[in-house]
Amino acid sequence: MRVESAAYACRWRGVAPSAKALFALAGVVSAWIARSPAVLAALAALLVLAAVAGARVPLRTYLAVALPPLGFLLLSCLTMLVTPGVAAPGVATPGADGGWHWTAALLPVVTRTALRALAVLAALLGLVLSTPLPDLIGLLRRLRTPELLLDLMVLCYRMLFVFRQAWDEGVTAQRARLGYRSWRHAWRSMGLLIGQMAVQVWQRTAALQTAAEARALQGSLRFLPAVFPQAPRQNAYAVLAGSVLLALAVGDRL
Amino acid sequence: MNTPGANRSASSVPASSVPTSSASAALAAVPALLELQAVEHVFADGSAGLRGCSLALGRGRRHALLGPNGAGKTTVLQHLNGLLRPTGGRMLWNGRPYEYGRAGLTDLRRRVGLVFQNPERQLFSAQVEEDVSFGPLNLGLDETTVRARVAAALDAVGLAGFGARAVHHLSFGQKKRVCIAGVLAMQPEVLLLDEPMAGLDAPMQRELTALLDGLAARGVTVLLSTHDVDFAYAWADDIHLMAAGRCIASGAAHDVVLQADALQAAGQRQPAALALHAALAARGVLADGPAPRSVDALLEALHALPAASPAQPLACPEPAAQRHAPAPQTQEQTQNQPQQGQPQDRQGHAHHRSGETPA
Amino acid sequence: MNTPGANRSASSVPASSVPTSSASAALAAVPALLELQAVEHVFADGSAGLRGCSLALGRGRRHALLGPNGAGKTTVLQHLNGLLRPTGGRMLWNGRPYEYGRAGLTDLRRRVGLVFQNPERQLFSAQVEEDVSFGPLNLGLDETTVRARVAAALDAVGLAGFGARAVHHLSFGQKKRVCIAGVLAMQPEVLLLDEPMAGLDAPMQRELTALLDGLAARGVTVLLSTHDVDFAYAWADDIHLMAAGRCIASGAAHDVVLQADALQAAGQRQPAALALHAALAARGVLADGPAPRSVDALLEALHALPAASPAQPLACPEPAAQRHAPAPQTQEQTQNQPQQGQPQDRQGHAHHRSGETPA
Amino acid sequence: MHIMEGFLPPAHALGWAAAAVPFVAWGLRSIGRGLQAHPERRMLLGVAAAFAFLLSALKLPSVTGSCSHPTGVGLGALLFGPAAMVPVGFVVLLFQALLLAHGGLTTLGANVFSMAIVGPFVSYGVFRAVGALGLPRSIAVFLAACLGDLATYVTTSLQLAWAFPDAAGGVPASFVKFAGIFALTQVPIAISEGLLTVLVTNAMARF
Secondary structure (H helix, E strand, O other): HHHHHHHHHHHHHOHHHHHHHHHHHHHHHHHHHOHHHHHHHHHHHHHHHHHHHOOOOOHHHHHHHHHHHHHHHHHHHHHEEEEEEEOOOOOOHHHHOEEEEEEOHHHHHHHHHHHHHHHHHHHHHHHHHOOHHHHHHHHHHHOOHHHHHHHHHHHHHHHHHHHHHHHHHHHHHHHHHOOOOOOOHHHHHHHHHHHHHHHHHHHHHHHHHHHHHHHOOOOOOOOOOOOOOOOHHHHHHHHHHHHHHHHHHHHOOO | OOOOOHHHOOOOOOHHHHHHHHHHHHHHHOOEEEEEEEEEOOOOOOOOEEEEEEEEEOOEEEEEEOOOOOOOOHHHHHOOOOOOOOOEEEEEEEEEOOOOOOOHHHHHHHHEEEOOHHHHOOOOOOHHHHHHHHHHOOOOOOOOHHHHHHHHHHHOOOOOOOOOOOOOOOOOOHHHHHHHHHHHHHOOOEEEEEEOOOOOHHHHHHHHHHHHHHHHHHHOEEEEOOOHHHHHHHHHOOHHHHHHHEEEEEHHHHHHHHOOHHHHOOOOOOHHHHHHHHHHHOOOOHHHHHHOOOOHHHHHHHHOOOOHHHHHHHHOOOOOOOOOOOHHHHHHHEEEEEHHHHHHHHHHHHHHHHHOOOO | OOOOOHHHOOOOOHHHHHHHOHHHHHHHHHOOOOEEEEEEOOOOOOEEEEEHHHHHHHEOOOEEEEEOOOOOHHHHHHHHOOOOOOOOEEEOOOOOEEEOOOOHHHHHHHHHHEOOOOEEEEEOEHHHHHHHHHHHHOOOHEEEEEHHHHHHHHHHHOOOOOOOOOHOOOOHHHHHHHHHHHHHHOOEEEEEEEOOOOOOOOHHHHHHHHHHHHHHOOOOOEEEEEEEHHHHHHHHOOOEEEEOOOOEEEEEEEHHOHHHHHHHOOOOOOOOHHHHHHHHHHHHOOOOOOOOOOOOHHHHHHHHHOOOOOOOHHHHHOOOHHOOOOOOHHHHHHHHHHHHHHHHHHHHHHHHHOOOOOO | OOOOOOOOOHHHHHHHHHHHHHHHHHHHHHHHHHOOOOOOHHHHHHHHHHHHHHHHHHOEEEOOOOOOOOOOHHHHHHHHHHHHHHHHHHHHHHHHHHOOOOOOOOOOOHHHHHHHHHHHHHHHHHHHHHHHHHOOOOHHHHHHHHHHHHHHHHHHHHHHHHHHOOOOOOOHHHHHHHHHHHHHHHHHHHHHHHHHHHHHHHHHHHH
């Protein structure tokens, strides 16, 4: 989990999550407002810069995290740039028999969509690569997210690591007994392991419930929110920086 | 010689009876802080967890619940914390029966904290501070108080400054301490720990015993379960011996370990320190009297024997010994020995009682 | 007193040195069964698991890998089983480098079985038999053979007749034995166990050591990791000491425990039996010579001292001793004592080597 | 199949979010009602969400040689019912966006709709329907997981086609394009997931 470790290690770890979220929100809204490819590209660049230079997220980590969405972007844009032959009667093409061919008709839309996606992605990455998830959950708590949903998030986040460790240890133990010798063995081993861990879902649930009751559980899971004493000042900075992005975007619209 | 519990008993007890009476005599005067009276527990699947288990815990003492795996130690702990309800017999707090209503249970769990064995199964939040705040918040305390308690609890377990860390970045020993902090933050009068030493190596065990001794010194009643008779003897004031769902012996540590039948019934042997001391006392190497609590304390006692002590053979006419002390000293020395040995043993005890733990 | 490495240099070691040199002398002629040569391992997250760790395991012996938590014991075991690959240095099997191809690993894991610490993490099937058959089935054996092997493995761990049981109804100790059966069913030449004693109570530990001794007696090379120096000294033929990813000492158990610096570097104290024996020998209570392997063996030695032995004080002119042996015997006795003591120690050793485990 | 962060136009992103909210609220209410009688369901669903997240991050050895990810949606729907799977799926998708950058916050609504609403309901419906036909359990499980996956992928293709109609052929042509391209990865995944879910439920049934 690269995002996870980057968030704990980055320079903006102690900055109020509300400030980082405000800045990311400004980035998203700006990208939605802006029209011209140049401004969208500039927004994306500024947001990447903020994460890499400001929060000091290692570039290698940044790229590794961005790679899968970029793959999706490439595939989807290519999809939009082909069109069925029959659907373009005005153009003389060899694909008129029902094959596929390139079309430039959607190129402006594709360019804008791609750049907008890059800018919004950069806003998201800037947020998640500098903010550990518990801080984000704390922010959602302040934003009055339903308690039950928050409980699910807190438990899910904690148990994620417990399960991941259990999974890794299980796979290692199976490998030690030749469980992944071949493709066929691998499937059988995985099925066994997932089944065993699915049963653990209930056992772990019972244990957690007991442990919570031992600590006087009163219904929902209550936790003390982390405090960020600098939050007002940091929020102000974030609003200021966000306004620059918004100004760029609004200027593009005018 | 004084059993530690004896002081607490009514002052009119004749002094002569004190040495043999053990702590249970002392408990007769004041009710025990916590008590199981003939508690039965049958689980939902029909298996018996406890069979007429009776047990009394004196206030402010260090108790060890000793027994093999499956003897019912965890079941007892869960009864004490109100997680399980006896299917027969009753539970007492300060002489009053447990109340199992919501308010009664919340009150009980504020007073009697329970730390489970496996940290992965009792930490809910991935952030240290958040998890520790869970208990105090459930008690309905305000934010400032909770924050202060969380800080104090983390400090007590030696994790001050770890509040913002992620639980999954901690070591096993640290996770275990977070669990303890989560209970300490509720400021319980009794701290129950299920097999706290499991999975810890020697230095980590020393740290944890030091922490527990510190709590006991501040008046917290501590009860831990263990299957290690040597550890129980070295650490505890009182030992409660369990086997097959029954509490088969209970009392001051140095009394319980002398009950060979009960130990055997619980699948335990004698503590090594006791057995060694007995063997050495029989041979006059160490003095009679209370045995040191651990092999280390016994070793100390051996090393602290006067230098002339290797001694007894030398005192006899033996050519190789000629360079040593002259013969006339012999008798005096031999007579002195018991008295010289005694302070060693007392020191072992004092050392032990002061809260430092023999490794 | 021979450092074990020294014997490996030449086969011309005079026969007279054999009794003290232990089996490591035998290693001189043949290469070790398994060997780590300056193995480095850096984990994906950049942390160092092993730093130039060198280690040789002789065939058919009982090895203990001793060190505190985090010293790299598990990492060594995972290298031996081919689960991890050195990032530097190399691994040898019978003097030949490991092959990490699919066929090589299959062959290796058939020969070198690894039992992990936590049974919950390595039992995947609902039924005992099914789980034990996992390894042999992966070896591609036919059903009849697998069935026979499963039965034999369950028999070996004392769980014959448990084949059809549900895994989650077993006790912790039984689960642990199912894990071992699952590896034994692959009929490995080497059995590696990660902290096998963790979480087991005394009777279960005795059972397990008896099982491991039985396997060793049948020629299986056994290596287990532990952080308990007393257990390692009591059980193992060879001890390999680890600290901070390095193997800092290696050799016959009775040699390694004498290396005080190395023990301290690994955060270990001396084995209690050794320390006690030294203290008692210095006082002439026990004879010099090899120390017994466990406190129990030492106790036996104490109890087996001739009845007249409590003795040395009595031998001297002391009023209370008059009813005992007449003075003339004294000198003879004192001289005899070392010789009388010696057989005790030897017996302790023999008792130990015969496969029975001192509790 | 997740739609990446920022890919949908603002109107679509907000529209899908608005469409998903009532379902999430309904799912929460349906869980909340059961909490009085079964307080441990709160823990159960939190733990189940972690398990589902783990499954979704697994790499399966796949037929094509590359690795693919199962969704775990079918299994979850069979174990906990489709209503509970809406909030659970929401949390899983949110975490995937925040921890793995799979999907995103602006596209969360669209992804929740396809993976946490359509998928589980189709899975559950298929399971009940096939069960009612009296076919063997493993076939019902296979079809439920497999078709649940396929329904998710068809929904996502529709969402993309609606947002980006083909210049000449409009939404239908665009749907054919997206569905066609993503079929390369999604059909093998659906089949793998079906098989795996059968293996898992068989293993579980023995406990």
